[in-house]
Amino acid sequence: MMNKIVNAEFIAPDIKLFRIKAPYIAEKSKPGQFVVLRVHGLGERIPITIADADINDGTITIIVQGIGKTTKHLNKLGAGDYIYDLAGPLGKPTHIEKYGRVVCISGGVGTAEALPIAKALKEAGNEVISIIGARTRDLVITEKEMADRTNEVIITTDDGSYGKKGFVTHALQELLDEGKKIDFILAIGPLPMMKAVSEMTRPLNIPTMVSLNSIMIDATGMCGGCRATVGGKTVFVCVDGPEFNGHQVDFNVLENRQKIYSDEEKTSLKKFEEECKLGKEIKKVKI
Amino acid sequence: MSKIEELIKKKLELTKKEKMAIPRQVMPEQDAVERRSNFNEVNLGFDEETAMLEAIRCIECKKPVCIDGCPVNIDIPKFISKISDGDFFGAIDIIKEDNLLPAVCGRVCPQEVQCELTCILGKKYKPVSIGRLERFAADYDMAHRKFEMPKVLPKNGKKVALLGSGPASLTCASVLIKWGYDVTIYEALHELGGVLVYGIPEFRLPKALLKKEIGNLEKIGVKFVKNFIVGKTLTVDELLNKEGYDAIFIGAGAGLPWFMNIPGENLNGIYSANEYLTRVNLMKAYDFPNADTPVKRAKKVVVVGGGNVAMDSVRTAKRLGAERAIVLYRRTEKEMPARDEEIQHAKEEGIEFHLLTAPIEYIGDDDGWVKQAKCIRMELGEPDASGRRRPIPIEGSEFLFDIDLGVVAIGNGSNPLISQTIPDLKCNKWGNIIADLKTGRTSKKGVFAGGDIVRGSATVILAMGDGRVAAKSIDEYLKTGVWKTGNE
Ligand SMILES: Cc1cc2nc3c(=O)[nH]c(=O)nc-3n(C[C@H](O)[C@H](O)[C@H](O)COP(=O)(O)OP(=O)(O)OC[C@H]3O[C@@H](n4cnc5c(N)ncnc54)[C@H](O)[C@@H]3O)c2cc1C
Ligand SMILES: Cc1cc2nc3c(=O)[nH]c(=O)nc-3n(C[C@H](O)[C@H](O)[C@H](O)COP(=O)(O)OP(=O)(O)OC[C@H]3O[C@@H](n4cnc5c(N)ncnc54)[C@H](O)[C@@H]3O)c2cc1C
Ligand code: SF4
Ligand code: SF4
Ligand code: FES
Numbered sequence: 043m044m045n046k047i048v049n050a051e052f053i054a055p056d057i058k059l060f061r062i063k064a065p066y067i068a069e070k071s072k073p074g075q076f077v078v079l080r081v082h083g084l085g086e087r088i089p090i091t092i093a094d095a096d097i098n099d100g101t102i103t104i105i106v107q108g109i110g111k112t113t114k115h116l117n118k119l120g121a122g123d124y125i126y127d128l129a130g131p132l133g134k135p136t137h138i139e140k141y142g143r144v145v146c147i148s149g150g151v152g153t154a155e156a157l158p159i160a161k162a163l164k165e166a167g168n169e170v171i172s173i174i175g176a177r178t179r180d181l182v183i184t185e186k187e188m189a190d191r192t193n194e195v196i197i198t199t200d201d202g203s204y205g206k207k208g209f210v211t212h213a214l215q216e217l218l219d220e221g222k223k224i225d226f227i228l229a230i231g232p233l234p235m236m237k238a239v240s241e242m243t244r245p246l247n248i249p250t251m252v253s254l255n256s257i258m259i260d261a262t263g264m265c266g267g268c269r270a271t272v273g274g275k276t277v278f279v280c281v282d283g284p285e286f287n288g289h290q291v292d293f294n295v296l297e298n299r300q301k302i303y304s305d306e307e308k309t310s311l312k313k314f315e316e317e318c319k320l321g322k323e324i325k326k327v328k329i
Numbered sequence: 330m331s332k333i334e335e336l337i338k339k340k341l342e343l344t345k346k347e348k349m350a351i352p353r354q355v356m357p358e359q360d361a362v363e364r365r366s367n368f369n370e371v372n373l374g375f376d377e378e379t380a381m382l383e384a385i386r387c388i389e390c391k392k393p394v395c396i397d398g399c400p401v402n403i404d405i406p407k408f409i410s411k412i413s414d415g416d417f418f419g420a421i422d423i424i425k426e427d428n429l430l431p432a433v434c435g436r437v438c439p440q441e442v443q444c445e446l447t448c449i450l451g452k453k454y455k456p457v458s459i460g461r462l463e464r465f466a467a468d469y470d471m472a473h474r475k476f477e478m479p480k481v482l483p484k485n486g487k488k489v490a491l492l493g494s495g496p497a498s499l500t501c502a503s504v505l506i507k508w509g510y511d512v513t514i515y516e517a518l519h520e521l522g523g524v525l526v527y528g529i530p531e532f533r534l535p536k537a538l539l540k541k542e543i544g545n546l547e548k549i550g551v552k553f554v555k556n557f558i559v560g561k562t563l564t565v566d567e568l569l570n571k572e573g574y575d576a577i578f579i580g581a582g583a584g585l586p587w588f589m590n591i592p593g594e595n596l597n598g599i600y601s602a603n604e605y606l607t608r609v610n611l612m613k614a615y616d617f618p619n620a621d622t623p624v625k626r627a628k629k630v631v632v633v634g635g636g637n638v639a640m641d642s643v644r645t646a647k648r649l650g651a652e653r654a655i656v657l658y659r660r661t662e663k664e665m666p667a668r669d670e671e672i673q674h675a676k677e678e679g680i681e682f683h684l685l686t687a688p689i690e691y692i693g694d695d696d697g698w699v700k701q702a703k704c705i706r707m708e709l710g711e712p713d714a715s716g717r718r719r720p721i722p723i724e725g726s727e728f729l730f731d732i733d734l735g736v737v738a739i740g741n742g743s744n745p746l747i748s749q750t751i752p753d754l755k756c757n758k759w760g761n762i763i764a765d766l767k768t769g770r771t772s773k774k775g776v777f778a779g780g781d782i783v784r785g786s787a788t789v790i791l792a793m794g795d796g797r798v799a800a801k802s803i804d805e806y807l808k809t810g811v812w813k814t815g816n817e
Contacts, residue, residue, distance in 0.1 A: 260518060302625070310617075
């Protein structure tokens with residue numbers, strides 16, 4: 043099964059949106075699920091959230107931030123190219139129910155991951171407020187899509203170049219200060235952000251769900267590489283998650299585990315960038 | 330007279346006694362020091378003359394008890410006799426009647442507790458090297474014979490889906506395709522072969538062998554779909570109802586790593602054996618950064634466990650440059666479930682064995698990296714359910730052990746991905762699918778299962794045997810439409 047990229051465009055610096063032909067995955071995918079992909083025959087398996095799925099034309103949409111070797115390689119592919127290996131949909135779908143008022147907090151590329159969930163929550167009858175955080179204006183993605191799917195969108199940027207200046211937690215605090223009753227919070231983005239939100243909402247007893255991004259290989263529960271500590275127990279994020287109760291996640295374990303390969307990741311990226319500079323053609327699937 | 334002709338003559342001339350007195354032939358191996366730094370196969374294989382000489386040792390018993398020791402009952406004296414006649418193709422043809430992957434089984438079967446355990450020669454001398462002869466015949470065949478299209482019955486219009494591409498499914502597929510079925514294998518990973526590709530290392534089982542066998546299956550019409558996770562991409566009910574399959578065989582293996590649930594097990598630097606071996610074998614991390622997936626290399630590595638998985642992990646650690654690679658096992662060498670040959674090879678390669686020892690905690694540094702294992706000594710008590718003597722911790726014997734990397738190889742449970750999504754499928758309390766071992770039938774009509782997903786972690790040859798048994802009853806079911814229940 044070859045997975046052709048039907049459409050690809052940068053939506054922010056280093057952030058690219060792909061529409062990929064994958065009829066089986068499109069048909070089955072539910073909010074909160076992800077795919078695992080490889081970009082070439084010696085490539086790494088990386089998990090990427092399914093941001094959207096279209097059953098009619100059998101495509102899925104993914105939004106990828108180029109941060110290391112594999113994601114940068116992927117972001118050099120364009121329409122007409124193929125994804126070397128693509129499998130999914132993986133992970134448990136998000137549990138959707140009517141909570142009342144829900145705040146959907148996302149940071150960075152996590153906003154793409156939050157899109158389908160926000161939509162499903164709204165369709166389930168919730169009032170959904172979205173808080174999108176980014177370092178700077180350029181990195182705010184899918185604002186319009188989020189606005190279409192939610193009742194209200196609040197933007198924060200670290201440097202104040204767009205929306206409110208500050209972190210997503212500041213915006214959340216403002217909502218609370220306004221006296222808004224919040225029944226459920228979903229936080230998707232960088233670990234420090236999810237940790238900060240969870241710490242803020244724990245004393246307030248607001249149920250908070252976070253989406254963990256551990257390092258994965260098979261993503262089918264076979265290797266245990268993605269394990270995290272939640273509520274004092276070991277879980278496999280790929281099959282038991284990726285979403286967990288933020289108040290029970292041991293973020294320190296996760297933070298450490300994300301750094302296991304930082305040296306190797308640097309080596310890998312350096313090698314790739316040198317090869318690109320030398321004009322070496324990047325490996326692509328030839329049909 | 331050529332060497333071969335001389336050997337053929339010898340076979341005819343020697344008495345039984347003289348044959349038995351021929352010493353068991355030595356397997357040529359890669360030098361132990363050299364092989365510690367490469368992933369090439371350790372055993373180099375018999376040449377023709379050595380194979381014939383070894384084959385002459387077999388006295389071709391009237392009641393060949395060796396056959397009872399082989400789970401798929403290969404006609405051992407018959408194939409060995411062909412080898413001693415110099416008819417190597419003849420030998421492999423006999424083996425292939427019962428075993429689709431002789432190049433694999435000849436290498437990885439625990440022969441010392443199967444065919445070679447029962448070989449009559451073992452009473453007074455050393456048993457005939459049945460496994461090595463099987464491997465010889467298979468390798469000879471692969472090297473010298475061109476692919477020949479086997480007899481395949483005309484298509485009968487029935488479709489069978491096989492889930493997982495390990496030895497159980499591959500065997501089942503090879504039988505069904507010849508009987509005219511339309512056969513498709515669905516595999517979750519991006520490579521085919523199951524544990525044979527992601528678990529067992531190259532130095533024990535060269536992947537090229539497997540590629541060739543799978544290629545042959547493709548040539549006779551078996552279809553392979555990779556990156557397809559049954560239970561996720563499609564469920565079994567969808568395969569039956571939407572995709573129009575008439576029967577399903579589940580050969581999804583036992584891919585769920587167990588941890589000991591001791592403190593510190595989620596520290597950086599503690600791997601499950603599955604992850605460690607998958608990184609190295611499937612993802613080719615030994616070749617990082619040419620391959621993108623990394624694996625941690627460390628000076629002092631401990632591997633917890635005493636089975637083949639532990640031996641594969643610890644020998645892999647050595648090859649990745651560990652100065653000290655150590656096995657921690659809670660019983661003694663006698664109880665180790667690993668193949669004798671692997672334990673022997675490990676010792677030759679300088680692997681250390683710390684027996685009657687188990688970790689009870691891992692201790693980390695400030696950055697969350699493991700730096701020590703807290704261990705406890707054991708003594709052996711009464712035999713447990715497995716018949717092996719139960720290890721009992723010796724109170725007060727705890728001690729600290731500096732380590733840079735730990736690999737947990739204490740076994741695998743069965744992966745629930747498929748069974749979870751089949752509401753009417755019965756599983757036991759460990760999550761293994763309940764199937765009748767004589768037929769492969771599960772509690773769900775049209776669904777068969779075999780291999781590790783049914784047995785728990787077992788062996789390649791048992792998985793293959795199950796695949797064969799299931800093929801037969803799938804054929805029966807699809808011809809008669811009768812779904813028998815009970816243990817008839
Ligand atoms: C469930 C899930 C959903 C995700 N969804 C998205 C998404 O929609 N868009 C997106 O841009 N990113 C997503 N990610 C993150 C993405 O998988 C990583 O950015 C990617 O793997 C980095 O690979 P790299 O080689 O480019 O970078 P590297 O330089 O290899 O790694 C950079 C960082 O990414 C993480 N990482 C590295 N390898 C892996 C791996 N095999 N699996 C998981 N994480 C890894 C590490 O924490 C590392 O510090 C998701 C991760 C998870 C677990
Ligand atoms: C490291 C190691 C060393 C071993 N050494 C030996 C040895 O020396 N001798 C010996 O006899 N045995 C050995 N074994 C055991 C032996 O490999 C297994 O018993 C045998 O491979 C089981 O075969 P199987 O066909 O049941 O499943 P597996 O070989 O486990 O294959 C199952 C396949 O199913 C796939 N799968 C799982 N879930 C799904 C899904 N949802 N959808 C699609 N595909 C799926 C998996 O990815 C896998 O490829 C070893 C095992 C390991 C791990
Ligand atoms: S298949 Fe295994 S048990 Fe049977 S004869 Fe060959 S090596 Fe022995
Ligand atoms: S038992 Fe041993 S000697 Fe007898 S037939 Fe079998 S292999 Fe040959
Ligand atoms: S990625 Fe291997 S178990 Fe989750």
